[in-house]
Amino acid sequence: MQLSGRGVICVRGGREVFSGLDFEAGSGEAVAVVGRNGSGKTSLLRLIAGLLVPAGGTIALDGGDAELTLPEQCHYLGHRDALKPALSVMENLTFWADFLGGERFDAGESLATVGLDHAADLPAAFLSAGQRRRLSLARLLTVRRPVWLLDEPTTALDVGGQDMFSGLMREHLSRGGLIIAATHAPLGIDSRELRIGGAA
Amino acid sequence: MTALSALIRRDIRIALRVGGGALIGVLFFLTVVVLMPFAVGPDLALLSRLGPAILWLGALLASLLTLDRLFMADHEDGSLDLITMSRTPLELACAAKALAHWLAAGLPLIVATPVLGLLLNLDMVATGAVALTLLAGTPALTFTGMIGAALAVTLHRGGLLMAVLVLPLSIPVLIFGVAASQAAIVGPMTFGAPFSILCALSLVSLVIGPFAAAASLKHGLD
Secondary structure, eight states, X not given: OEEEEEEEEEEEXXXXXXXXXXXXXXXXXXXXXXXXXXSSXXXXXXXXXXXXXXXXXXXXXXXXXXXXOTGGGEEEEOSSOOOOTTSBHHHHHHHHHHHHOSSBOOHHHHHHHTTOGGGTTSBGGGOOHHHHHHHHHHHHHHBOOSEEEEESTTTTOOXXXXXXXXXHHHHHHHTTOEEEEEOSSOOSSOOEEEEOSSOO | OHHHHHHHXXXXXXXXXXXXXXXXXXXXXXXXXXXXXXXXXXXXXXXXXXXXXXXXXXXXXXXXXXXXXXHHHHHHTTHHHHXXXXXXXXXXXXXXXXXXXXXXXXXXXXXXXXHHHHHTTOOHHHHHHHHHHHHHHHXXXXXXXXHHHHHHHHTTOOHHHHHHHHHHHHHHHHHHHHHHHHHHHTOSSOSHHHHHHHHHHHHHHHHHHHHHHHHHHHHTOO
16 A cells, blocks of 8 residues: 655645645555644645645555545544534544444444543543543544544643554554654654655 | 434434533524514414414524534534545535434424414414424525535634525525415415425425535535
8 A cells, every 4th residue: 555645736825835745655654744833744634634635736545445535544633633522432432433434443442442441421521632632542443544644643642642652553554554644743653754844 | 324324313412412502492482482472562363463474483593593503513623524534425414414403403493383383372273384384494494504504614704604695595485484374374375385385495405405515615625
């Protein structure tokens, strides 16, 4: 499986964020997208996720499921956690598992892995920022997608949480998945660096 | 199918929990209708003549009251991103969300109608006619209102814009809804003609609404 971008141009609000960007990532590979604030890290992830339309260039996934589009094979973990405060932790997770579909794993086990099994019946409104991030990670474990697009994934996670997350990423890569992560902090795994928008 | 029923169940559950929008609409409907006799005066004949129009206006405004949050809440917490990326076509997801909104916010209005009809001196036949026209007409309000809700997300403007965009679209529904109710109560028109047009309006909006809303959401991706 090979994710590649050729000459990708991103325009936001009439301003060219970056242009002529080439990148590649294969199975089992993690790419850390680095660059200063406003250089277009989040925009790149949203372009891959199909949430932005490139002004030029192509982004394609070779060797994935031919029946599915690229965004359908991606998990996107953005700044916003896509959680409903009125629903419990378990309800939030099972909703996304039901809605996203595809190969599915036990939601209770995923919660245990991210350390939220004791809070399964708690409304999501009462979760801390770090716990919300853990619940979002549980979504990536319950529903399997080969491509993980992670935007500042370690924000709000404590040291233990970051170690746990590094382990999850290593496991995902060993299954042949690939990871594109926009980050300022080290990911804690072997990764290739993709620098956009000049020096940080 | 699992995906759509999961989306419908989630939206209904959120609407019915504390802080959800389902009861706000009914309370607003109740307030408007209860206040009306005080404004119009205790003339029973006048009240029963105005009754269907008052009920329809109340239901129209109540159903639009919570509609602007239809996509905005999902947009703000990032759920809309995941819904857009998913394997479910966005048009179907939009239709499911509108259906959930109608079940949680529109259906209670129809259930409340017989009670409120008493306050307006409407007899059994009149109340039944209004409830039946609301049942046929409120889906049109929800599904055309959904287009406004999607535009509100795209243009980053809530509330007021939504009302300005959606109210003109709901005028035909209001006209034929009230006309059908009046026809059943006083005549001389037949009930069937305006009621059929009302049903047609609902069916057309069921088809057009999801596509227009999804197109608006896709256009507004950012």
